[in-house]
Amino acid sequence: MFRRKFIQQSSLCLASGLILPQTIDLREKRKKTVVRFAHLTDIHVQPGAIPEKGMAQALHHVQQLKRKVDFIINGGDAIMDALERDKQQTQTQFELFKTILKNENGLPVYHCIGNHDTWGWFIKNKAAEDQDRLYGKTWVVESFNMPGRYYRFTKGFWHFIVLDSTQLNPEGGYIGKLDESQYEWLEQELKRVPKNEFVCLVSHIPILSICAGLFFNKTEANGDLKIQRNLMHTDYLRLEKLFTGYPQIKTTISGHIHLQDDLTYRNIRYLCNGAVSGNWWKGAFHNFEPAYSIMEFYTDGTCHRERIEYGKV
Numbered sequence: 001m002f003r004r005k006f007i008q009q010s011s012l013c014l015a016s017g018l019i020l021p022q023t024i025d026l027r028e029k030r031k032k033t034v035v036r037f038a039h040l041t042d043i044h045v046q047p048g049a050i051p052e053k054g055m056a057q058a059l060h061h062v063q064q065l066k067r068k069v070d071f072i073i074n075g076g077d078a079i080m081d082a083l084e085r086d087k088q089q090t091q092t093q094f095e096l097f098k099t100i101l102k103n104e105n106g107l108p109v110y111h112c113i114g115n116h117d118t119w120g121w122f123i124k125n126k127a128a129e130d131q132d133r134l135y136g137k138t139w140v141v142e143s144f145n146m147p148g149r150y151y152r153f154t155k156g157f158w159h160f161i162v163l164d165s166t167q168l169n170p171e172g173g174y175i176g177k178l179d180e181s182q183y184e185w186l187e188q189e190l191k192r193v194p195k196n197e198f199v200c201l202v203s204h205i206p207i208l209s210i211c212a213g214l215f216f217n218k219t220e221a222n223g224d225l226k227i228q229r230n231l232m233h234t235d236y237l238r239l240e241k242l243f244t245g246y247p248q249i250k251t252t253i254s255g256h257i258h259l260q261d262d263l264t265y266r267n268i269r270y271l272c273n274g275a276v277s278g279n280w281w282k283g284a285f286h287n288f289e290p291a292y293s294i295m296e297f298y299t300d301g302t303c304h305r306e307r308i309e310y311g312k313v
Contacts, residue, residue: 041075
C-alpha cells in the first residue's frame with residue numbers, strides 16, 4: 001500500500017511539472033563557472049594619499065580573495081579627470097594610474113574608456129589642444145595599450161564586447177551613445193557570435209539603468225524622475241531593437257553612476273556596479289560605499305555578481 005501511494009505521488013509530481021530537490025541539484029552541478037573576474041570601475045585616481053592608497057588597497061583586496069579571479073575589467077574613469085585638465089595634469093594622472101597598476105597588480109587588465117579619461121573636451125580656449133594628436137581618446141587608448149576605442153575578447157563560451165559609450169556633444173558636454181561607425185562594428189561582431197555562446201557588453205555609461213535617474217537623489221519640481229543624456233545611453237531604443245535579434249546577449253556591465261543596480265529587461269541583465277572611489281574619495285555616495293564587483297559567468301548563460309566593499313580608506 002505504501003509503495004503504491006509513493007509511486008502515485010511521484011507520478012503526480014512529474015506530471016504537474018514539479019522538480020524534485022535531487023533534480024535541482026543535478027542542474028546546479030551542470031552550471032559551471034566559465035570565467036570569474038573583478039570589475040573595478042570609476043577609480044578616479046589622482047595625486048593624494050587617499051586616492052593612491054585606495055586604488056592600491058582595492059587591487060590588493062582583489063588579489064587576496066580565497067577564490068581567485070582570472071582578470072580585471074577597468075570600467076572607465078580610471079583617472080580623476082582629463083576633460084578639463086591641462087596636458088601636464090593629465091599626464092601626471094595617467095602615469096600615476098599606470099604606476100600603481102604596475103606595482104600593485106599582477107592580473108591581466110582589460111580597459112574601457114570613461115568620460116573622465118577623455119582629454120581636452122572641456123578645456124576653455126582649446127585651439128591648441130584640439131590640434132594635438134592626443135586630444136580626445138587617443139591618449140587613453142595609447143596610455144593603456146588598448147586595441148582601440150572599442151574591441152572584443154573571448155573567454156570560453158563568453159564574448160566580451162567593450163564599448164566606447166561617451167561621445168562629444170557639439171552643443172556642449174558629452175552624450176551616452178555609440179557613434180555610427182561603432183554601431184556598425186557592433187552589428188558585425190554580434191553576427192560572429194555562435195548561436196550557442198553568450199555575450200557580455202561592457203560600457204562605462206549604462207546602456208539601461210534605473211540608478212541613472214537616481215544620481216541627483218531628487219525628482220524635478222513637477223515630480224518627474226530625470227535621466228540626463230550623459231547618464232544613460234540615449235540610443236537605448238535603437239540598441240534594444242538590435243539586441244532583439246541576438247539572444248546570445250545575456251548581460252551588460254557598466255559604471256559611471258557610482259551607484260549599483262540590477263535590472264533585467266527583455267531577457268538581458270543590466271548591471272551598474274558602483275565605484276571604487278565611492279563619492280570621489282570622500283566616503284559613500286548616496287549610501288554606496290567604495291566597492292568593486294566580482295562577476296562569475298556560467299556555462300548556461302547566467303551570471304552572479306557579488307559587491308565587495310574593500311575597506312575604509
